[in-house]
Amino acid sequence: MHNDLTAQDIAMMQKELDHRKLELMPELIEEVKRTRAFGDLSENFEYKAAKQAQNRNRSRIRYLERMIKSAHVIEDKAAADEVGLFDKVELYFEDDDETETIQVVTTVRCDPLQGRISREAPLGKAVLGKKQGDHVTVTTEDGDTYTVVIRSISKQADDGSGSIL
Structure with missing residues (x-):
């Protein structure tokens, strides 16, 4: 592994x-x-x-x-208009009528309380490679689903922020 x-x-x-x-x-x-x-x-x-x-x-x-x-x-190979690794993504959660900004990171740097979501987490997997305006269905580990809308993508580089777990 x-x-x-x-x-x-x-x-x-x-x-x-x-x-x-x-x-x-x-x-x-x-x-x-x-x-x-x-x-x-x-x-x-x-x-x-x-x-x-x-x-x-x-x-x-x-x-x-x-x-x-x-x-x-690994390297980020996302196109300029797609969600890639370390990008900040503004999401609209339709069910809750709430907006949240997350950053998709590697598993060793995830910190959900700080908005750093692992690329292996259901939400991280679901939004990677998607574009602004896309409606994305996220399936949790329990099999439940919810929908988010990608409102904006802010391209970011791996600046070394976030501690290693």
């Missing part, structure tokens, strides 16, 4: 990986050593907290390495 990521996603992951391995890991190792000296490990909260932080960092390192190793680099 591969992960569809942009070159920018991979660069951001590599930067975080380097930071975690070269800067954070030595700090955490020293913190474990320092707190181990506090005495009885069974009642040493500082030691337990330091070990937990070290384990979380190792887990994140493994995740980043696995994501980078299995990455399949």
Whole structure:
């Protein structure tokens, strides 16, 4: 299984990986050593907290390495008048009579609360490649459907914004 990521996603992951391995890991190792000296490990909260932080960092390192190793680099190939990756799209939700602006992003940068919708999510899949004025039917994972109208498309480049999940 591969992960569809942009070159920018991979660069951001590599930067975080380097930071975690070269800067954070030595700090955490020293913190474990320092707190181990506090005495009885069974009642040493500082030691337990330091070990937990070290384990979380190792887990994140493994995740980043696995994501980078299995990455399949993708590029936005949408036409100038079509919704593509990283574009901001103003949508009109007919059922709710509401307008919302979303940005279609890769799965590692999605943040629905900030309007960053994954290209793999039902809404992201439905609008990719569509044009302004199109009525798009979105089918949720539960099989329910709703319709959105693409009001406008603002072409965007991958500027590296949004944190990596």
